[in-house]
Amino acid sequence: MTGHGSGDLRERPRVLVIAEAANPEWVSVPLVGWSLATALRDVADVHIVTQVRNREAFLRAGEVEGESFTAIDSEALARPMWKLGEALRMGQGKGWTMMQAVAALSYPHFERLVWKTFGADLEAGRFDVVHRVTPLSPTAPSPLAAKCAGVGVPFVMGPLNGGVPWPKGFDAERRREKEWLSYLRGAYKALPGRRATLRHASAIITGSRHTASEVPDAFAEKCVYIPENGIDPARFSLVADPQGDVLRACFVGRMVPYKGPDMLLEAALPLLKAGRMRIEMIGDGPMLPGLKAFAEAEGVAGQIGFHGWLAHERVQEVMAGCHLLSFPSVREFGGGVVLEAMALGVVPMIVDYAGPGELVDARLGIKVAIGTRAEIVEGFGAALRRAAESPQALCRMSAAGRDEIAARFTWARKAEQVREVYDWVLGRSEKPAPFG
The missing domain is CATH 3.40.50.2000 (Glycogen Phosphorylase B;)
Known part of the structure; x- marks a missing residue:
């Protein structure tokens, strides 16, 4: 099962893109997931795997279920965990670290269902690369990394971003945001599965230099820095023309x-x-x-x-x-x-x-x-x-x-940068030069 694509004269890798959060009708992480996953079709034959809550938005965007994407129903665990996170965050739009922690606990179930659906395809060599685009958080372990390593399919993860420390002098703002768990956020480095995920990954795309600095030295050579966000020129097509003297x-x-x-x-x-x-x-x-x-x-x-x-x-x-x-x-x-x-x-x-x-x-x-x-x-x-x-x-x-x-920052350019990572893990080229 592959998606549509165009344009690249090089041999196009067949990529299973895991984007649990991907939605063209939302903002923030889901929009990043959607934008990068779909842009990758310019450089690879892509099949997107997302969570079932995004299914209707995919269909409205013209995606064909079973051909260009698959929706995985992990609601049996995802929904109650989401409700728990909402209760613990103590306010709409607050407690982001708490929501991320709860999501990290429930996410592996989604990947286990992905393997149940696509394991046979991966074992049969129908995909050249598996790329986990979302979650962006470096706290979410990936059971798929070990599964892919076991069948010889390179596993790429990222862009990973997050974990930026609160600057000194802003504890009052931190408390007003209900970010109590952020005081303990460094504990995620000891979570079961994190080190195994990094060990089995073929490449780790880091969306910020801070996130790259938190990857253990043993895995630093796997890291490629590509900033997380991109621009859709169709969404931002105007040119600034401020009027007046002020x-x-x-x-x-x-x-x-x-x-x-x-x-x-x-x-x-x-x-x-x-x-x-x-x-x-x-x-x-x-x-x-x-x-x-x-x-x-x-x-x-x-x-x-x-x-x-x-x-x-x-x-x-x-x-x-x-x-x-x-x-x-x-x-x-x-x-x-x-x-x-x-x-x-x-x-x-x-x-x-x-x-x-x-x-x-x-x-x-x-x-x-x-x-x-x-x-x-x-x-x-x-x-x-x-x-x-x-x-x-x-x-x-x-x-x-x-x-x-x-x-450098349109989604089309981002896809080209990620394609260089694919070629590297497939042994077709050298490691991409650092972004910057």
Whole structure:
């Protein structure tokens, strides 16, 4: 069973892509899973295996069950474990580490069902590679890795991402996010099956340099760094064209403490009061009422657009009217919104930490040093003042960002990068050169 594909004159590997979370109608991890899994069809003959909750979305997207994809019904364990995780996380959108821990406990059941369905095909040599695209979390062990090693089929996993430590000075935000389990997160390295998974994997794609640093030295040679996120040019097709003489910035994300929307408003307050800046706030979350109240109390509500949640197409429309993505988040694993901004020619202004810090350099955007809350507010304030003095000076970074996305960060380019990994594990080429 293989999927459709086109274009590559090299011998196309036959790849069984495991994407338990893959859904074109959702965001975050499921959208990454869907985007990479389907993009791989440009470079390989791909059959996607996903969880049954994604089945209807696959069918609506034109996938053919049994030909281009298979939906595995692991609900007997997945559903009660999901409900347990929801109860333990103590609030919608909170306790992400707890949800990941519960998912890691239930996920191996899904892979056992995958082997039950495809084991005979793998033993018969009908696939050249098995690639586990999701879960992205490095905490989820993979029983399939050993099974594939036993039948001589290379097992590729990744991009893996996560585990970024909370920066010092943000314990209050950590507690407000109900991230109690994150204090013990390092314990996942001792989980049964983790070391066996790494030992049996042929290649480990790491989505961040931090995640790569957590892979034991014994397996470091298996690692290939490819950033997790990518861009669909059809979803982000506009070109930024901010109007007027004032600096226009946007914030895109959940209105939660670690993403720092309050830090942005505090940093921008002098410019907002002087009428030299406007901010578009895109997203919803528990902090939104307080942010609106702050804007009213400070007399700057007219300088801030609170858009709430917006559909993807509306997000790019609002972003394209801005010079800057002002995004003082202190704990981003991948930083997909940074790539989305760059795709539009909106210059990212970010905290130099974790995912965004790996994606942005001096050619592409503005980095503010990680520090205490007060230090980040001060750093963003100074950077915004410099930008407001000459918004047109951002044009060079705007063009460089669009070029960078086209060259390295579309999903088609990601698929080509992963194809190099396939060729390596199949003995057809040398190990891919480091990304960067």
